[in-house]
Structure formats: C-alpha cells, structure tokens
Amino acid sequence: MTSKSIRRLNAIDKNFDIQLGQLLAWEAVANQGVEATVAEILQQVRSRGDAAVIDYTNRFDHRELVRAEEFALGPASLAEALERISVVEREALELAAQRVDEYHRHQRQESWRYTESDGTVLGQQITPMERVGIYVPGGKASYPSSVLMNAIPAKVAGVDSVIMVVPAPQGELSDLVLAAAAIAGVDQLYTIGGAQAVAALAYGTETIPAVDKIVGPGNIFVAAAKRAVFGHVAIDMIAGPSEILVICDGATDPDWIAMDLLSQAEHDEQAQSILLCPDAEFLDTVEASLQSQLMELPRAQIAARSLADRGALVLVDSLEQAVEISNRIAPEHLEVSIADPESLLPQIRNAGAIFLGRYTAEALGDYCAGPNHVLPTSGTARFSSPLGVYDFQKRSSIIYCSPEGADKLGRVAAALARGEGLEAHARSADFRVKR
Structure with a gap:
C-alpha cells in the first residue's frame, strides 16, 4: 500500500457529490451465465429432488455421496462436535449465544386486541413461522457467528424447526460451525451448499422439507438462487459487500481507527471502509497507520485492494456535516468515535448498526455484543433493518x-x-x- 492508494476527499470541494457517488457505486454483477446455471439447478432439484442434490453436490463439492442419508446430520452429530472443540472455544460460543439470545428476546412481539364500545373486537395475532432454513458458508471457512446470528432469532421467535445447510467441500466440515449449530438449537443439518441447497430448502426433496424462509450469506450462486426463489419462499436480503463508516473527531487513537477500517477491508476486495473527520492532520496519521498495520495482516493483499478501490478518508467541515454524509451513504456499520456520541444519535437516520463511543469496535458486533450482524448493505439501510425476531414472525389481523x-x-x-x-x-x- 502506497501513500496514494486510498483516496482522499474533501467535503467542501464543488465536485464532492460526484466523487462520493463514484465511490459508493456498486451493483451486483449481472452474470447471465450464473443465472442460467442457477435456473437449471433449481429446475433439476425441483423435479428430481434428492438425486439432483446429490449429483450437484458431488460435482461442485467433490464429494462421493450415494444416498441422501449421507448428507444429513442430526442433533447427536452436532453434540459430538461440541465435545470436540476446546474449552475456550466452547465458552466463547456459549457466551456469544447467550448475549445474542438475550438481546433478541427484547424484540419479541406479542398479540394484542381491543374492544370497541359496541362489542366489536379488533386486534393482531403474532405467530412464528413453522420452518426456516439457514445457509452457512462451509469448507475451510469457519463462520460460527453466522450460525448464531441466523438461528437464534428464529428460535427466540418460536419457529418450530430450524434447518441448516452448510457445504462440505471434499467432505471437510468445521467443528466450530457444527458446535455453534448445537448451541443455537438447530434441529437438522444437511452438508450441502450452493444453489442446490437453496433449491432444496425452497421446494423440498424426499429428505429435506421445504421451508417458509431462507436466511444467511453465500456466494454469487447462492445469492442468485435466493433471488430466484423469492416469492415461493421468503428470504432475508440480497447482501452486498461489507461496509464500515467511521465518524471521528480526531481524538481517538489513530491506530484503533485504522484497524477498524482494516477489519472491514480484509473481508474481500469489494468491502468498503470510509472515515469522516474534521481534522486533516488526524486523517494523515490514520493513513500512515493503515500503511504500517496493513503489512502485518494475513489478508493484507485483499485489504489493500479494498482500500485502494473502495476506501476513502474524507475531510469534513464539522461533525454535523459528517452525519449528513453518513445518512446519504446509509452504511451497514457506523462507528461514532467522538467524545459525546449520544449527541449525534438523534440526527442519525440511516445505518444498519450504530457503534457509539471510542471503545466500541465494530468487530464486537460481529461476534458477541448481542445485536444481529446480518445488516442491510449498499445503501439499503435507508429502508431496511437488521435481521431479527420480527423476520420470523407473522402478523394476522383479528376482526370480530x-x-x-x-x-x-x-x-x-x-x-x-x-x-x-x-x-x-x-x-x-x-x-x-x-x-
């Protein structure tokens, strides 16, 4: 990373709006080849069921499945994985799960009704969905936090059955992921992934029951499949690259801020990290810290590309102007790293999650703070909310x-x-x- 590999913007420049628009521009690549492949997979799974799931899983994940029973894991298998992980890992998972559960219990909605003077009764009945499916990336990747964040709200909502799919390339599975499924109360797990897993959840097979909603992250094939089955089943969202926006007054340790920006940049090359600050010298210091700390990261090449392509250090006139720009961006994660973060909170209208104060790193929200880390991206925080209990509950009107x-x-x-x-x-x- 060189001194000019992250762009510097000034909010008072006359062409700032154009520059900001170019910085934020991102759309999922419309790949007709992917869409055609996904359409064929969906059709085959819908018509051939388990046989198609086995064929595609063997082809794409290099497995040698013969029967559907081979990709099914019940609660006993999950419990065994929980026993295999270390004590430290188990305690971390259990504490994170406890905090996620406690937070989401505050989101539960209750049925209500009222009676008018003539005896007419009006109200609303809240009922959980019967069955939901969660998609979790697998193989060498290990995302136990995704298991907790997707499964626990569904369980808190009262969903009867939570079904999880996780790919196992060459038969490789993460014990951490399986252990997280045990702790979160996943009812059934299938070691399949890709568009074929989404199709199986949406339409059902001889082995896998159809669900009411599919949630969870995945690659371009998974995203395309979720988009294609939407309407037949519900989905959470079509997620874009991860984002962080930091508003800082220039008094936080610059190394902290630099690492917060890097924590998103290391996700992938399309991730976006932006800092808004009224102190030009602080921006210089953060930029220098980015250069020095970047080289220490295992994923330095990915983070460097992210910062160069989509990152920015923005000089603003005031913290109030920073909030105005933030509301326009509508970031997935917003850190308000200033002396009195509560003073800006009433002005913040668009953000997936808001992290207040110098000590509140966004990474805490990814794992164990309690609120959900499944958040709206690409400006959709203007009209969308984090995944929550309410996503797994339905509302029926009552009229008597x-x-x-x-x-x-x-x-x-x-x-x-x-x-x-x-x-x-x-x-x-x-x-x-x-x-």
Whole structure:
C-alpha cells in the first residue's frame, strides 16, 4: 500500500457529490451465465429432488455421496462436535449465544386486541413461522457467528424447526460451525451448499422439507438462487459487500481507527471502509497507520485492494456535516468515535448498526455484543433493518363484529362497495344490517 492508494476527499470541494457517488457505486454483477446455471439447478432439484442434490453436490463439492442419508446430520452429530472443540472455544460460543439470545428476546412481539364500545373486537395475532432454513458458508471457512446470528432469532421467535445447510467441500466440515449449530438449537443439518441447497430448502426433496424462509450469506450462486426463489419462499436480503463508516473527531487513537477500517477491508476486495473527520492532520496519521498495520495482516493483499478501490478518508467541515454524509451513504456499520456520541444519535437516520463511543469496535458486533450482524448493505439501510425476531414472525389481523358493530360497519361498507361497483360486496355487508 502506497501513500496514494486510498483516496482522499474533501467535503467542501464543488465536485464532492460526484466523487462520493463514484465511490459508493456498486451493483451486483449481472452474470447471465450464473443465472442460467442457477435456473437449471433449481429446475433439476425441483423435479428430481434428492438425486439432483446429490449429483450437484458431488460435482461442485467433490464429494462421493450415494444416498441422501449421507448428507444429513442430526442433533447427536452436532453434540459430538461440541465435545470436540476446546474449552475456550466452547465458552466463547456459549457466551456469544447467550448475549445474542438475550438481546433478541427484547424484540419479541406479542398479540394484542381491543374492544370497541359496541362489542366489536379488533386486534393482531403474532405467530412464528413453522420452518426456516439457514445457509452457512462451509469448507475451510469457519463462520460460527453466522450460525448464531441466523438461528437464534428464529428460535427466540418460536419457529418450530430450524434447518441448516452448510457445504462440505471434499467432505471437510468445521467443528466450530457444527458446535455453534448445537448451541443455537438447530434441529437438522444437511452438508450441502450452493444453489442446490437453496433449491432444496425452497421446494423440498424426499429428505429435506421445504421451508417458509431462507436466511444467511453465500456466494454469487447462492445469492442468485435466493433471488430466484423469492416469492415461493421468503428470504432475508440480497447482501452486498461489507461496509464500515467511521465518524471521528480526531481524538481517538489513530491506530484503533485504522484497524477498524482494516477489519472491514480484509473481508474481500469489494468491502468498503470510509472515515469522516474534521481534522486533516488526524486523517494523515490514520493513513500512515493503515500503511504500517496493513503489512502485518494475513489478508493484507485483499485489504489493500479494498482500500485502494473502495476506501476513502474524507475531510469534513464539522461533525454535523459528517452525519449528513453518513445518512446519504446509509452504511451497514457506523462507528461514532467522538467524545459525546449520544449527541449525534438523534440526527442519525440511516445505518444498519450504530457503534457509539471510542471503545466500541465494530468487530464486537460481529461476534458477541448481542445485536444481529446480518445488516442491510449498499445503501439499503435507508429502508431496511437488521435481521431479527420480527423476520420470523407473522402478523394476522383479528376482526370480530358484534351485532351492533356489524350494523354500523355494514352500512359504511355497503356504501363504499357500491361506490366501487361491487354489488356482491355491498349485499354481503347489507345482510348483517338491522332493518
């Protein structure tokens, strides 16, 4: 990384808006080849079930499956993995799970109703989904945090059955991931991945039951498959690259801020790390820290490319201007590293997760703070929220009319129905009207 490998912007420049727009520009690559491949996989799994899942899994993950039973793991297998991991790992997983569970219990919604003076009852009934599927990346990658963040809210919501799919390239599985599934209460696990796993969850096979919703991250084939099955089942979101935006007053340790930026940059080359600060000298110091600390990272090449292509250090006039720019960006993760972060909180409208204060590293939210780390990306925090219990609950309206209520509402409904030219509607309401 050289001194010019991360862009420097000034918010007072007349062309700043154009520069910011170019910095933020990102769209999932429309790959017709991927979409065609995914469409074929979905069709084959839908028509051939387990046989197609086995064929694609053997082809793409270099397995030698013969029967569907070979890719199914029950609670006993998960419990065995929990016993194999170290005590330190188990305690870390259990503490993280406890915190995620406790936080999400505050999100549970309850049914409610009220009675009007004539005896008519109106309300809302909250019910959990019956079955959900969670997708977790697998193989050499180990993402136990993804298991906790996706499975625990579903369990807190009261979902009857949580089904997890995780690919096992060449039969390789992470005990940490399996142990996390045991702790989170996953009911059934299948060692399959890719578009074929999404198809199996969406449509069901002889072995894998169809689910109501699919959540969890994946590669371009998984994202394309989730997009294709949306409508037949629900999905959480189509996630873009990970993002961090830091607002700093220039008084936090610059090494801390630099490493916070690097913590996102090491995800992948498309990840985005941006710092907004009114102190030009602090930006210089952070840039120097980025250069020195980057070389110590195992994923230095990935992080360097991310910073060069999509990172920025932005000089702003004030913290208030920083918040305005942040609201425009609508970042996935927003760190407010200033003396009095609460003072800016009421002005922040668009962010997936907000980390307040100098000591609150975004990385804590990825693993164990408690709030969910499945967050809206690519500006979608303008209208989307983090994954939560509410994503696994449904709301049904309740209407119970007393004779008096049917009389009053029937007259109104009949008048409006006839105004719309729907006579059967009007007469249906009229039958309940007192004469």
